[in-house]
Amino acid sequence: MTLKHIRRKFLNEYTKDDWDNISKFSTLIPFERAKDINKLKSKSIKNSQTFFLKLGENLIAKGHCIKSNGKYYTFPEPDIILIYFSNAQVSLKEFIHIKRLLLPKLNFEEYNIEGFLHEYYKFYGAFCNTVINLFCSLESFMNSLIPTDFIYERKSKNKTECFNCRQIQECISFDEKMKEVNFNIHKISFEKKHPTLWSRIQNLKEIRNKIVHVKKSDNNIQHEDITKLTLSVNFDDYFEVVFKFMNFYKPNYIQECDCGEEE
Numbered sequence: 001m002t003l004k005h006i007r008r009k010f011l012n013e014y015t016k017d018d019w020d021n022i023s024k025f026s027t028l029i030p031f032e033r034a035k036d037i038n039k040l041k042s043k044s045i046k047n048s049q050t051f052f053l054k055l056g057e058n059l060i061a062k063g064h065c066i067k068s069n070g071k072y073y074t075f076p077e078p079d080i081i082l083i084y085f086s087n088a089q090v091s092l093k094e095f096i097h098i099k100r101l102l103l104p105k106l107n108f109e110e111y112n113i114e115g116f117l118h119e120y121y122k123f124y125g126a127f128c129n130t131v132i133n134l135f136c137s138l139e140s141f142m143n144s145l146i147p148t149d150f151i152y153e154r155k156s157k158n159k160t161e162c163f164n165c166r167q168i169q170e171c172i173s174f175d176e177k178m179k180e181v182n183f184n185i186h187k188i189s190f191e192k193k194h195p196t197l198w199s200r201i202q203n204l205k206e207i208r209n210k211i212v213h214v215k216k217s218d219n220n221i222q223h224e225d226i227t228k229l230t231l232s233v234n235f236d237d238y239f240e241v242v243f244k245f246m247n248f249y250k251p252n253y254i255q256e257c258d259c260g261e262e263e
Contacts, residue, residue, distance in 0.1 A: 003239050004256040005089055011077035012062035019052075019060045028052070033074075040065075040072055081144060084137035085242070085254065088130050092235050095126035099230075127230045128211050135208040138201070138242050142177055143169045145185060145249055152181050174205060182249070190248050200241040207233065 031040050051063045061076035102123050105116045146165050154161040183189050191198040246254045
């Protein structure tokens, strides 16, 4: 499954019709960009203050204002999950490009062995960035599924442990969140529904761990396992499973973009 780049969006965004229905129940103070800067300053806006930003005729996004070095910046809330996924796609494209340039220079049947140091660094960097961003997208999505008031009970023979939303995110292992916590919340299991795809998630986690938790090897050659992975990993499989996992729990959450552009 080769994905086009995904539809990029902010975390909370509204069409004009949606916004008209929401805003009629709220008392909001309007600020016009540039023109109302003194009005904004007079309100002593806090960094956590909610803003709604008009970004076009039919797009409003929830965001906040941040003051830094005497200037005010209005940021829409980022959908960090989609940003990680999009970053993984961009890194994969770079990895594929650099790989085509580099491998002929490392092929023993070829003569050209000079002048590839920068490509070598980009090659490993793009590979690691792809894996890490894709896994971050998966893990952050999983955490986003936990309701803020949810309590997870871990029962054993002698005791029952209770974890709130924050504790689940910080103290529960990846596998336990994927299997037990998600099932307790949603009463459906991606693992049972798609066992083959589930094994890919485990493989992706193992690759990510090799990269993030680098260990010194007893062998004469260091990090040979990562080098082998750069030649063997089929990224299409891993993008497919993350894409399907997200849409399994949140239908149509992540979508391919239909803009017709490559980036």
